[in-house]
Amino acid sequence: MSRPSNILIANGHLIDPANGIDDTRDLYVVAGLVQGVGQPPAGFQPDLTIDATGLVVCPGLIDLSARPRESGQEHKATLTSETRAAAKGGITTFCCPPDTDPVIDTPAMATLVRKRSERIGYARLLPVGALTQGLEGNQLSEMAALQQAGCIAFSNAEYPLANTLVERRALEYAATFNLTVMLRPEDRHLRDSGCVHEGPVASRLGLPGIPEAAETVATARDLALAEHTGCRIHFRGLSTGTAVRMLAQAQNQRLDVSADVAVHQLHLTEMDVEGFDSNCHVNPPLRGLSDRDTLRSGISQGIIGAICSDHQPHEPEAKEAPFPSTRPGISGLETLLPLTLRLVQEGVLTLPQAIARLTSGPADILGLNYGRLGPGSTADICIFDPARHWQLRKPDLYSAGYNTPFLDWDFTGQVTHTLLEGVIVYEAD
Amino acid sequence: MSMPNIQLNAEGRLKHFLTIDGFGRELLTQILDAAESFTGVSERTVKTVPLLRGKVICNLFFETSTRTRTAFEVAAKRLSADVLNLNIGTSATTKGETLLDTLRNLEAMHVDMFVVRHQDSGAAHFIARHAAPHVNVINAGDGRHAHPTQAMLDMFTIRRHKGEFTGLRVAIVGDILHSRVARSQILALNTLGTSEVRVIAPRTLLPTDARTLGVHVFHDLEQGIRDVDVIIVLPLQKERMQSALLPSEHEYFRLYGLTEERLKAAKKDAIVMHPGPINRGVELDSEVADGPRSMILQQVSFGIAIRMVVMSMAIGSQGAATR
Known part of the structure; x- marks a missing residue:
């Protein structure tokens, strides 16, 4: 990693949705901050010039959910491998869910993962604190202390609260300190032992299904409690069209609620589970075509404010078993941008919209200052070649997890440079 | 969306028998016709035919079964094959060894065919996809999927x-x-x-x-x-x-x-x-x-004839080209 102080990113197509810029502008970086857009700051002398002719320059991507697996599951991946993969994918900031081992329910643990990724230096890790101690759903975690230790939001990860009274108290307590709570809308009883969308494919393959109602029942409950408690909630990973419509209605009623979607949900459906492809075993499950289309329209209308990778790298053994016995999740850091650009190519989003859902959108959900490139902003920058054709191949992955159904897919658009606080953390050959 | 049918070999002949899905009327009729001729075998005094002499068939049962396992065993013996019966309780694999390791170990014992029963839907497909190229897989029931x-x-x-x-x-x-x-x-x-x-x-x-x-x-x-x-x-x-x-x-x-x-x-x-x-x-x-x-x-009793047909068709498909 080279550390020149003054960097000129010249002739790039700057897309900065937060500042409404979609034009050719030079970008001037001084000591880790953006100090000039279009116009150099006084006396600027570049130590380094990046020729961005024909390239898109945008804020570094913000991923609302990525699991580096460290601490506790280093046999799957490490902070080093996964933050490098993030940098390769143009991601400069990612939220780490609290289901590490040990759980992020103490300030020490929050500090540990944060500091450790800071030392490694490829990407910024923002810890999400556990909403309840040990994610057990009984006792509240020390949210105020966790916030001081750097937790930017609170969630119970993949263990949605079963007890509505505990959920009410957790939301009330979080609201006291103006904290954002991320909820995975899922009713665990309705989910039961399901592993795929309850629909025609599950019926035919005889795989235990997860009904849509597992998400919609929980969404209704969570929205009611958000309204009751006044807590700011964020739905982590929607999968059903009905939940998108419920969310839109709640937003129309001025409820402070947001949502994200995992990028694979915008491309794959239950049909991809055919042939028992365990790389398509994800939670929430891949649903029907109409759900995918409603999610796409939710993203284009801004009802869903962010697209995330929901990165879950696994060791090969976790996916090498009969489908129901495999672990859910996709290794997704390196396909977040290309799959989002594909939505532009398919006419679902405009390019600035796509960039917004990956930068200012997630930043606004968490009230972060990142994800924008105005003068004075932190110089987290992603530069990509929007025309470069490439194919996702296993040996090219930086992530330790090869579990992706997108291997051998052809993409257009690839990251050429990633800068974190003005430091080049990734540069393509 | 149709997947390439892993149940057929390059020549389009039956290699694995995992599900009815993907098979046409001709093949199913062919199986039924062949079974007609095998029903006679059970009624003879010498109840065996030497079709699979020297072949090793492994009944790999992760779920308890008496009738199905016995039916496969009788069918294999009538075809003169050697039969290994493995009843692996669900706990054996959860205790450590992965299904893939179990499979590799058995392959090392030169098994020609696995007859698999497993509590997970898709287990037979999984085994067929990971088995060595010369091994045939017959699904004896996987989860809620197929039998x-x-x-x-x-x-x-x-x-x-x-x-x-x-x-x-x-x-x-x-x-x-x-x-x-x-x-x-x-x-x-x-x-x-x-x-x-x-x-x-x-x-x-x-x-x-x-x-x-x-x-x-x-x-x-x-x-x-x-x-x-x-x-x-x-x-x-x-x-x-x-x-x-x-x-x-x-x-x-x-x-x-x-x-x-x-x-x-x-x-x-x-x-x-x-x-x-x-x-x-x-x-x-x-x-x-x-x-x-x-x-x-x-x-x-018809179950024996059907299993004899499916086993002999699958092993027969190997031919000289692949072995």
Whole structure:
């Protein structure tokens, strides 16, 4: 990693949705901050010039959910491998869910993962604190202390609260300190032992299904409690069209609620589970075509404010078993941008919209200052070649997890440079 | 979206027998025709043919089974193959060894064919995909997904008694949701051109969008079996009461239990089938189970012939090209 102080990113197509810029502008970086857009700051002398002719320059991507697996599951991946993969994918900031081992329910643990990724230096890790101690759903975690230790939001990860009274108290307590709570809308009883969308494919393959109602029942409950408690909630990973419509209605009623979607949900459906492809075993499950289309329209209308990778790298053994016995999740850091650009190519989003859902959108959900490139902003920058054709191949992955159904897919658009606080953390050959 | 059929080899011949899905009418008919010739073998004094002499067939059962495992064992022995029986409780793999490791170990013992039963849907596909190229895999039941040899022996029984499938009405009664047998039967019946396949069950025992499986859905037993030629009764497991799918065995029998009285709604010459094990007084009245229309024991003996056919066809497909 080279550390020149003054960097000129010249002739790039700057897309900065937060500042409404979609034009050719030079970008001037001084000591880790953006100090000039279009116009150099006084006396600027570049130590380094990046020729961005024909390239898109945008804020570094913000991923609302990525699991580096460290601490506790280093046999799957490490902070080093996964933050490098993030940098390769143009991601400069990612939220780490609290289901590490040990759980992020103490300030020490929050500090540990944060500091450790800071030392490694490829990407910024923002810890999400556990909403309840040990994610057990009984006792509240020390949210105020966790916030001081750097937790930017609170969630119970993949263990949605079963007890509505505990959920009410957790939301009330979080609201006291103006904290954002991320909820995975899922009713665990309705989910039961399901592993795929309850629909025609599950019926035919005889795989235990997860009904849509597992998400919609929980969404209704969570929205009611958000309204009751006044807590700011964020739905982590929607999968059903009905939940998108419920969310839109709640937003129309001025409820402070947001949502994200995992990028694979915008491309794959239950049909991809055919042939028992365990790389398509994800939670929430891949649903029907109409759900995918409603999610796409939710993203284009801004009802869903962010697209995330929901990165879950696994060791090969976790996916090498009969489908129901495999672990859910996709290794997704390196396909977040290309799959989002594909939505532009398919006419679902405009390019600035796509960039917004990956930068200012997630930043606004968490009230972060990142994800924008105005003068004075932190110089987290992603530069990509929007025309470069490439194919996702296993040996090219930086992530330790090869579990992706997108291997051998052809993409257009690839990251050429990633800068974190003005430091080049990734540069393509 | 159709997947490349891993059940066929490069020449389009049967390599693995995992599901009825993807097979055409010709192949299924070919299996039924071949089974006709094998039924004779069981009635001879010397009950073996030397088709698979020197081959090692491994019954790999992760779920307990007596009837199916025995049927496969008898079939393999009649074909003169050597048989290994492995009953791996579900705990053995959870204790450490992965399914893939178990498979590799057995392959190292030069097994030619795996007959697999597993509690997970898709397990047989998984094993077929990871097995060495010369190994054949036969699905003896995977989760709720498929039990294709059972379905084929049922088709054989139907054809013996009813001739052609065109023009037939077949009703399947009971727990369709959890039944791999029903899924395979529905596929086989439709592939063979059955005029109407019906399923009869309360909503809790039906998959969502059941009609997409290619069936007519009934909730009333007498309506459902009206004018049918064949009634297939599925076993009802006791767990269904605990998981709030049904109130009681008593109510189930009252609504869906097949009795002589109810059977009057079906055609006069309708036959009754059941894949076993039967729960008398739950899904089937003893009078019907032991009555003249019951084909239950015939199904069992036809099962041997079907398994002999499938095993010999699969191993036979290896030919000189691959070995």
